Every structure is written in C-alpha cells, then in structure tokens.
Amino acid sequence: MFNLYITALKSLAVKETNRYLRIWVQTLVPPVITTSLYFVIFGNLIGGRIGQMDGFSYMEFIVPGLIMMSVITSSYSNVASSFFSQKFQKNIEELLIAPVPTHVIIWGFVIGGLGRSILVGTLVTLISLFFVPLHVFSWFIVIVTLLMTAILFSLAGLLNGIFAQSFDDVSIVPTFVLQPLTYLGGVFYAISMLPPVWQAISKINPIVYMISGFRYGFLGTIDVPIGLSMGILVLFIVVLYSVCWYLIDRGRGLRS
Amino acid sequence: MTNALEIKDLKKVYATGVEALRGIDLTVVAGDFYALLGPNGAGKSTTIGIITSLVNKTSGTVKVFGYDIDTDLVRAKQQIGLVPQEFNFNPFETVEQIVVNQAGYYGVPRKEALKRSEKYLKQSDLWEKRHVRARMLSGGMKRRLMIARALMHEPRLLILDEPTAGVDIELRREMWDFLRKLNENGTTIILTTHYLEEAEMLCRNIGIIQTGEVIENTSMKNLLAKLQFETFIFDLAPYEKEPVITGYQSIFEDQLTLAVEVERNQGINDLFEQFSAQGIQVLSMRNKSNRLEELFLKITEEKR
Incomplete structure (x- = not known):
C-alpha cells in the first residue's frame, strides 16, 4: 500500500509541477519583474538616501524580505489557484475517486507550491546579485526558514482553495490579507525601528517571524529570537495541516 | 460467485433536505452488463456518486467485490473505473498526461502507465492525439478519452454514466462494440443511459430507479416479457x-x-x-x- 501512495504522490507532484511550468509566463515571470522593480526603486534609487540598517546597506537589508515576499506569494497563489481550478473544472474528482489518501492529496499540492516558490525564490536571489553581493550568515537557517514558510503558505493557499466558491475568492485573501501583512511584516524596515506599541502590534503578524528568521539566516540580525520564529512556523504548519486534512477528509466543498 | 456490487438499504438525504435515495437495494453480479435507468433526478447519479466516493451516504452499505466502502475504501476504489457524465479532465493537459497521471493515482508506476496508455489510447483511436491538449479534441474523442482514462488501472467494475450522450451514431456503435468486448473479457459494466435502445442492446440485467427507490431489478429478458x-x-x-x-x-x-x-x-x-x-x-x-x-x-x- 505504501508503494501505491508514493506512486500517487509522485503523479500528483509531477502534475502540479507541469502546471506551473506550462504557464511559466504567469507563474515565474511576474514575481521576478516585480521584485526587480523593488530592487531598482527601493534599493538603488531610494535606498542610497536611507543609509545603513543594522550595519548593512538598505539594499542588503531588503533582499531577504523581498525573496521571502515572492516565496510567500508564489506558494500561496500556486496552491490556491490550482486547487480551486481543479474543483471548478471538476478534475479534482480524478483524485477523489482514486485510492489516494488525504495526506497524499495535501502533500501533492504542497510540493507544487514548494517547487514553484523555491524556483521563484532562486530567480529573485539571482536578480539580487545584479545589485548586491550575496551575504549568507547561515545556509541552514536560510533553507529551513524558506522550506517551512513555503510549506506554511502552500497549506494556507490550500485552505483558501477549499473554501473558495469563485475565482474572486482566490484573489481576495492575497490582495486584502496577505499583501498588507507581508508589507507590514518587516520587508522594508526593521521592526525594532517602530515605536514600542507598533512593535507589539507587529508581533501579532506571523509574517514578521518568517521574515525575521530568513533575514537572520542571511545577515545574522534579528527582530525576534530565531527559536521563536521557528516555533511559530512549526505551530502554524501543524494547525493549517490539521485543518486542511480535516476539511478534505470530510469532503468540504468536494463531496456532497 | 462474488458480487461486483452489493448495495443495501442505501439512503441519501442532501443538506438541502432533498431525499435522493430512500433505502435502495441493488446487486450486480460479477461479469454482468447492467443497465441502471431512471428519469432525470431519480437518484442514479447519487448512487454512482456514493459508490465512487464523490457523494457521502447518509446510511446503508455498499460493497464492491466484497470490499465495504466504510471499512475497506482503498481496496473498493481500486476495483472501480468511472466514466462520468461530464468531461472532468484538465483541458490544458495532453491526452497522455491525463491517462498516465490517472494510472499513477492508482499506484501504477509511470513506466507501466506509459505502456498501458499506448494500449488503451490505441484501442480508443487516440494514440495519434496523445500529445494534443484535451481541449483540442472533438466531443467524441473526449468521451473516448474518459473511457481510456477509466481503464488505465484495469478496474474490475466499470461504471459509465451516460457515456454516449452527444456522440454520433457511428461512434456510438463503435463504443458499443468496444464495451461488449471489454465485458466479454471479464469486466463488469454498469451503464446509465437515456438511449434505451443502447441498454437493450448491451445489457443483460436492468435496474430502474425512480424518486430514490428501485422499482425494477431484473433481467432484460424478464422485463421485456412484461411488454403487453x-x-x-x-x-x-x-x-x-x-x-x-x-x-x-x-x-x-x-x-x-x-x-x-x-x-x-x-x-x-x-x-x-x-x-x-x-x-x-x-x-x-x-x-x-x-x-x-x-x-x-x-x-x-x-x-x-
């Protein structure tokens, strides 16, 4: 039975990977263009006037946040739109009638989100090399934070896909929730720069912990302790995974 | 002989309160070519949905080749191939990707799936179109693709929900021949159709569902004998x-x-x-x- 599940997982992962590669103009190019513009405008043009942040040039400071932003957006939107499209076109039924357990369905979609976000993250990192040299404090922290964040937002995207009834529902959360939380999560500034009240409020935002952890991996500077960042990531992954598992297993929006 | 399908006291009440199935009993013997007929909204699709795990039942039992869908769902699912009424493949994938992926979901390794895709796509006259995206196929080709996809894991029970709807007469007859051969080779087939000529020509046994109840479950011969x-x-x-x-x-x-x-x-x-x-x-x-x-x-x- 284990072999069956592994083969099923491979098939779903290949299908999901083919999907975002097939439409690479929509899935890979836009985040690269957007972050390139951020590098040029905020890093190069405005950044020069801002000066140093935690001992690094502004451009060096925002690179981890911008990579993380593209990873978050890519993983979330990949899974949300893929899952909802399959629901909308009814080809999710291919999976539902097959002996594919819910864990395999979840991981199949997560692998798709993970693959796309890693690819986008790598492309954005390569673009950043045109502006600043790559500075890595701990590869281990960089990789672990990147993977966990991509998994977390793939699961969040899956949850969005499960509840979505229309294509509008797939774009509402990224526009009205994800984007503001990412911008306010310390991509362009250090949380420690904020007044104490806003620092406290910012710490309710889970994205703060991801960007802080990721920046720590690159620069060695932190807004919140790295252990706390990792703990928050693990906690959110466990909670989101459990909710997704429960909903898919019960057939929420999938079975009548 | 094991029954291909055994349904006992199957009930389904939708969240809207609609009582789609009012306790149906149905048995399809292994190797049968069985017609499941009924007017629109009678409960045919709900029954098929429950057998194939697309609809949650309210109560009752369903066994597929002896495997209970409540206690042995994985094995029950492995026995079934479904050709649904509506096209439900990804129109942007190629014909080959669709059938090979589907086989993968049933645990068929990619190498073996590619071999089978050649067999079933050739049988369905779609081999030349294997690299074509599904949305570019004609209506008849799409129907054949759905059948080829359902056969990729070589199910013992094939359920076809109106497989020839909108298919021209020549193609329909080709599909009948294909299904007959499949049945002769041991696959149990359950067919729902609005073309009753199709049911009469192909099926040995028949069940008629109306307003969520089985009102006839007999052999085609016995049923036709009732014709006054x-x-x-x-x-x-x-x-x-x-x-x-x-x-x-x-x-x-x-x-x-x-x-x-x-x-x-x-x-x-x-x-x-x-x-x-x-x-x-x-x-x-x-x-x-x-x-x-x-x-x-x-x-x-x-x-x-």
Missing part, C-alpha cells in the same frame, strides 16, 4: 378510401401515417391481410419507439 403491446407505424401510399382496421387499436397520425397497437402474441399477419383486402399499399413499417422505451415509460408512469 408494441406500437407500429405504417407509412401508407395515397389511397382512395380510408382504410378501416378491426381487431387492433389504431390512430392516424396524419393522412398517410397510421399508428397501430399490436398486443403481445397477437401477430401482424392479419393486419397486412386487412391492408391488402382494402387495396392499401404499405410503403414502410417501423416501431413507434424502442420496446424498452415503451416499457420504461409505462413502468415509471404507473409508479408515479
């Missing part, structure tokens, strides 16, 4: 004096078209003798509707 009369249509050549037919119920549909009800065992020789005696020339003769269709309408009307 058949209606024949006679196209007549222009005549001088309107014919008078005795001993039969008859009605003129138009001046030269006569519909005659012929009771079971009554025969039509006497009818022709009456036409000849009155100098009426019969140009052609045909059934008003398919025999099963007539019976189906009668049964469902009675139970309404």
Whole structure:
C-alpha cells in the first residue's frame, strides 16, 4: 500500500509541477519583474538616501524580505489557484475517486507550491546579485526558514482553495490579507525601528517571524529570537495541516 | 460467485433536505452488463456518486467485490473505473498526461502507465492525439478519452454514466462494440443511459430507479416479457378510401401515417391481410419507439 501512495504522490507532484511550468509566463515571470522593480526603486534609487540598517546597506537589508515576499506569494497563489481550478473544472474528482489518501492529496499540492516558490525564490536571489553581493550568515537557517514558510503558505493557499466558491475568492485573501501583512511584516524596515506599541502590534503578524528568521539566516540580525520564529512556523504548519486534512477528509466543498 | 456490487438499504438525504435515495437495494453480479435507468433526478447519479466516493451516504452499505466502502475504501476504489457524465479532465493537459497521471493515482508506476496508455489510447483511436491538449479534441474523442482514462488501472467494475450522450451514431456503435468486448473479457459494466435502445442492446440485467427507490431489478429478458403491446407505424401510399382496421387499436397520425397497437402474441399477419383486402399499399413499417422505451415509460408512469 505504501508503494501505491508514493506512486500517487509522485503523479500528483509531477502534475502540479507541469502546471506551473506550462504557464511559466504567469507563474515565474511576474514575481521576478516585480521584485526587480523593488530592487531598482527601493534599493538603488531610494535606498542610497536611507543609509545603513543594522550595519548593512538598505539594499542588503531588503533582499531577504523581498525573496521571502515572492516565496510567500508564489506558494500561496500556486496552491490556491490550482486547487480551486481543479474543483471548478471538476478534475479534482480524478483524485477523489482514486485510492489516494488525504495526506497524499495535501502533500501533492504542497510540493507544487514548494517547487514553484523555491524556483521563484532562486530567480529573485539571482536578480539580487545584479545589485548586491550575496551575504549568507547561515545556509541552514536560510533553507529551513524558506522550506517551512513555503510549506506554511502552500497549506494556507490550500485552505483558501477549499473554501473558495469563485475565482474572486482566490484573489481576495492575497490582495486584502496577505499583501498588507507581508508589507507590514518587516520587508522594508526593521521592526525594532517602530515605536514600542507598533512593535507589539507587529508581533501579532506571523509574517514578521518568517521574515525575521530568513533575514537572520542571511545577515545574522534579528527582530525576534530565531527559536521563536521557528516555533511559530512549526505551530502554524501543524494547525493549517490539521485543518486542511480535516476539511478534505470530510469532503468540504468536494463531496456532497 | 462474488458480487461486483452489493448495495443495501442505501439512503441519501442532501443538506438541502432533498431525499435522493430512500433505502435502495441493488446487486450486480460479477461479469454482468447492467443497465441502471431512471428519469432525470431519480437518484442514479447519487448512487454512482456514493459508490465512487464523490457523494457521502447518509446510511446503508455498499460493497464492491466484497470490499465495504466504510471499512475497506482503498481496496473498493481500486476495483472501480468511472466514466462520468461530464468531461472532468484538465483541458490544458495532453491526452497522455491525463491517462498516465490517472494510472499513477492508482499506484501504477509511470513506466507501466506509459505502456498501458499506448494500449488503451490505441484501442480508443487516440494514440495519434496523445500529445494534443484535451481541449483540442472533438466531443467524441473526449468521451473516448474518459473511457481510456477509466481503464488505465484495469478496474474490475466499470461504471459509465451516460457515456454516449452527444456522440454520433457511428461512434456510438463503435463504443458499443468496444464495451461488449471489454465485458466479454471479464469486466463488469454498469451503464446509465437515456438511449434505451443502447441498454437493450448491451445489457443483460436492468435496474430502474425512480424518486430514490428501485422499482425494477431484473433481467432484460424478464422485463421485456412484461411488454403487453408494441406500437407500429405504417407509412401508407395515397389511397382512395380510408382504410378501416378491426381487431387492433389504431390512430392516424396524419393522412398517410397510421399508428397501430399490436398486443403481445397477437401477430401482424392479419393486419397486412386487412391492408391488402382494402387495396392499401404499405410503403414502410417501423416501431413507434424502442420496446424498452415503451416499457420504461409505462413502468415509471404507473409508479408515479
């Protein structure tokens, strides 16, 4: 039975990977263009006037946040739109009638989100090399934070896909929730720069912990302790995974 | 012999309160070619949905080749291939990707899946189109693709929900031959269709569902034996004096078209003798509707 599940997982992962590669103009190019513009405008043009942040040039400071932003957006939107499209076109039924357990369905979609976000993250990192040299404090922290964040937002995207009834529902959360939380999560500034009240409020935002952890991996500077960042990531992954598992297993929006 | 499908006291009440199934019992023996018929909204699709895990049942039991969907769902699913009513593949994937992925979901390794894709796509006359995106296929090709996809894990029970809807007559006959061969090779087939001629030609046993209840579950032969009369249509050549037919119920549909009800065992020789005696020339003769269709309408009307 284990072999069956592994083969099923491979098939779903290949299908999901083919999907975002097939439409690479929509899935890979836009985040690269957007972050390139951020590098040029905020890093190069405005950044020069801002000066140093935690001992690094502004451009060096925002690179981890911008990579993380593209990873978050890519993983979330990949899974949300893929899952909802399959629901909308009814080809999710291919999976539902097959002996594919819910864990395999979840991981199949997560692998798709993970693959796309890693690819986008790598492309954005390569673009950043045109502006600043790559500075890595701990590869281990960089990789672990990147993977966990991509998994977390793939699961969040899956949850969005499960509840979505229309294509509008797939774009509402990224526009009205994800984007503001990412911008306010310390991509362009250090949380420690904020007044104490806003620092406290910012710490309710889970994205703060991801960007802080990721920046720590690159620069060695932190807004919140790295252990706390990792703990928050693990906690959110466990909670989101459990909710997704429960909903898919019960057939929420999938079975009548 | 193990039954391919055993349904006992199956009930389904949707969240809206609609009672789609009111405790149906159904048995399909292994190797059968079984027709599941019923008017729209009778509960056929709900039944198929429950068997294939697309619909959650309210109560009752379903066993597929002895595997209970409550306790042995994985094995039950492995036995079933489903050809749904609506196209439900990803239109942007190629024909080959669709069938190979589907096999993967059933644990068929990619190498083996590619081999099988050649076999089933050739059988379905789609091999030349294997690299074409599904949305570019014609309606008939899409139907064949759905059948090929359902066969990739070589199921013992194939369920076809109106597989020939919208398919032209030539292709429909090709599909009938294909399904017959499949059944001869041991695959149990359950077919729902609105073309009752199709059910009569292909199926050995039949179940009729109406308003969530099974109102007939018998062999095709037994069911057709219940037919009390058949209606024949006679196209007549222009005549001088309107014919008078005795001993039969008859009605003129138009001046030269006569519909005659012929009771079971009554025969039509006497009818022709009456036409000849009155100098009426019969140009052609045909059934008003398919025999099963007539019976189906009668049964469902009675139970309404």
